[in-house]
Amino acid sequence: MCGILGAVSRSPVNQLLYDGLLLLQHRGQDAAGIATAMGKTFNMHKANGLVRDVFRTRNMRSLPGFSGIAHVRYPTAGSASNSEEAQPFYVNAPFGIMLAHNGNLTNSEQLKDEMFRRDRRHINTESDSEVLLNVLANELQAAVSGVTLDPVSIFEAVRGLHRRVRGAYACVAEIAGAGVLAFRDPWGIRPLCLGATENEKGDTEHMVASESVALEGLGYRLVRDVAPGEAIFIDLEGTLFTEQCAESPVLSPCVFEYVYFARPDSMIDGASVYDARLRMGEYLAESLKREAWRGDIDVVMPIPDTSRPAAMQLAMKLGIQYREGFIKNRYVGRTFIMPGQAVRKKTVRQKLNAMSVEFKGKNVLLVDDSIVRGTTSREIVQMARDSGANKVYFASAAPPVRFPNVYGIDMPTRGELIAHGRSDDEIRIAIGADALIYQSIEDMKQSVRDVNPALRDFDASCFDGRYVTGDVTAAYLDEIERQRLAEPAGGDEDTPRSQMNLQFSVARD
Numbered sequence: 001m002c003g004i005l006g007a008v009s010r011s012p013v014n015q016l017l018y019d020g021l022l023l024l025q026h027r028g029q030d031a032a033g034i035a036t037a038m039g040k041t042f043n044m045h046k047a048n049g050l051v052r053d054v055f056r057t058r059n060m061r062s063l064p065g066f067s068g069i070a071h072v073r074y075p076t077a078g079s080a081s082n083s084e085e086a087q088p089f090y091v092n093a094p095f096g097i098m099l100a101h102n103g104n105l106t107n108s109e110q111l112k113d114e115m116f117r118r119d120r121r122h123i124n125t126e127s128d129s130e131v132l133l134n135v136l137a138n139e140l141q142a143a144v145s146g147v148t149l150d151p152v153s154i155f156e157a158v159r160g161l162h163r164r165v166r167g168a169y170a171c172v173a174e175i176a177g178a179g180v181l182a183f184r185d186p187w188g189i190r191p192l193c194l195g196a197t198e199n200e201k202g203d204t205e206h207m208v209a210s211e212s213v214a215l216e217g218l219g220y221r222l223v224r225d226v227a228p229g230e231a232i233f234i235d236l237e238g239t240l241f242t243e244q245c246a247e248s249p250v251l252s253p254c255v256f257e258y259v260y261f262a263r264p265d266s267m268i269d270g271a272s273v274y275d276a277r278l279r280m281g282e283y284l285a286e287s288l289k290r291e292a293w294r295g296d297i298d299v300v301m302p303i304p305d306t307s308r309p310a311a312m313q314l315a316m317k318l319g320i321q322y323r324e325g326f327i328k329n330r331y332v333g334r335t336f337i338m339p340g341q342a343v344r345k346k347t348v349r350q351k352l353n354a355m356s357v358e359f360k361g362k363n364v365l366l367v368d369d370s371i372v373r374g375t376t377s378r379e380i381v382q383m384a385r386d387s388g389a390n391k392v393y394f395a396s397a398a399p400p401v402r403f404p405n406v407y408g409i410d411m412p413t414r415g416e417l418i419a420h421g422r423s424d425d426e427i428r429i430a431i432g433a434d435a436l437i438y439q440s441i442e443d444m445k446q447s448v449r450d451v452n453p454a455l456r457d458f459d460a461s462c463f464d465g466r467y468v469t470g471d472v473t474a475a476y477l478d479e480i481e482r483q484r485l486a487e488p489a490g491g492d493e494d495t496p497r498s499q500m501n502l503q504f505s506v507a508r509d
């Protein structure tokens with residue numbers, strides 16, 4: 001997942017965007033970038049690393065301007081170590097455009113090929129986001145006559161982009177001399193919301209962000225979510241233009257945002273993430289009541305951080321004590337989104353420490369929001385045993401992750417998913433627990449629907465194998481897998497993130 005921001009203001013936006021990125025850091029820890037526009041001049045600074053490490057005072061000084069976009073990266077295409085793939089991306093024609101993207105394209109290789117053969121455009125990295133920017137540039141070139149840009153032509157370009165691009169994309173772009181454009185794919189897979197605030201003169205200023213937590217933290221109010229397929233354009237005067245640019249948009253937000261990715265204090269598509277997690281805990285408690293071993297549980301414990309609301313509510317519903325047995329080192333980032341399995345495994349133990357006093361002789365129910373590769377659960381169950389637990393039970397607030405995600409989450413090949421090809425009991429054995437319970441797919445979806453009944457459908461592909469964009473075939477998934485396995489031995493330690501982006505070689509005739 002990545003985090004994106006875009007703003008047009010009457011005052012410099014560099015600090016605003018920096019502060020916003022800090023609020024979105026949980027969405028990407030590998031690279032960060034800010035681009036601003038001063039008149040027709042673009043300024044940009046991007047590099048690998050956490051936001052606080054990427055930007056020094058001198059970098060901030062080099063980012064003057066009253067409008068801009070920003071990005072934190074968690075790669076799904078290309079590699080985490082390639083700083084050339086940090087975002088925003090820039091293209092100089094037409095007009096000059098910079099773009100930041102959250103999501104993952106499922107037809108980027110085909111588009112890349114088209115870019116070369118049809119549009120004579122060069123793509124210099126393995127990033128699908130660079131491809132996306134070039135499609136936008138191409139469509140803008142076709143939509144505009146003359147040298148004056150207007151919202152009508154910009155929206156026409158987004159319409160053209162929707163026709164060509166497949167997959168998940170929530171984007172912000174700055175067009176030189178024009179303003180900030182934001183758009184969301186026709187399924188609204190990745191989140192994007194609009195905020196507003198009043199400046200000292202009483203004028204309204206707008207900002208778009210991946211999550212409402214960034215808007216609120218910056219003193220903006222959440223106006224609404226960007227609709228699937230919709231484009232929003234804020235010109236340099238601050239005027240807001242909006243238009244539906246997709247032919248038949250269907251809101252199907254990624255359910256994994258509610259399970260794990262988003263901050264609990266965000267609202268996504270009208271549903272509070274925190275409330276959805278509480279509901280997940282409640283539904284899980286209902287299922288647990290049917291298990292014979294439920295009566296043996298002495299304490300319920302969350303695996304910090306994300307599972308806390310679900311674990312708390314589950315304990316409350318069961319009438320069992322809730323205790324914090326694992327303490328999280330607040331200076332270690334999220335492990336799931338770190339590149340490389342060895343570093344993820346090592347980090348679990350550096351990040352979480354078990355307090356023996358809470359475990360000695362007790363039957364503990366450990367609750368996590370999800371089990372993906374099983375890196376966390378394997379380590380944690382062992383740590384609970386090492387700390388003297390009698391029985392170690394495990395509950396997952398999400399169903400088993402059995403299918404790859406191709407829409408912006410690095411869940412690449414089926415073989416890496418602990419639930420793939422295993423029954424629940426085989427998973428239990430693999431993580432070393434005495435019992436294991438999973439949320440059902442329907443209860444997970446219903447948890448979010450309870451919070452916003454208007455949400456009918458979701459992208460839940462990693463749980464149910466149904467890919468809403470309709471273009472993800474078994475052959476596509478096989479090819480991803482084949483490429484992942486073909487990567488150099490031990491490559492996982494670096495950053496083999498090409499799996500989401502089929503790397504068919506482009507024949508240059």
Ligand SMILES: O=P(O)(O)OC[C@H]1O[C@H](OP(=O)(O)OP(=O)(O)O)[C@H](O)[C@@H]1O
Pocket residue numbers: 260303304305306307333334335336337368369370371372373374375376377
């Ligand atoms: O089965 P796995 O592959 O280990 O992935 C699942 C785990 O990864 C995440 O935690 P993470 O440490 O990333 O973040 P958190 O502190 O927000 O819970 C998630 O909350 C699970 O604990």
Ligand SMILES: NC(=O)CC[C@H](N)C(=O)O
Pocket residue numbers: 001002073074075076077078085101102103104105127128129408409
């Ligand atoms: N997680 C994401 O949103 C990734 C964005 C883009 N596909 C990249 O790899 O950089």
Ligand SMILES: [Mg+2]
Pocket residue numbers: 303304305306307368369376
């Ligand atoms: Mg976790």
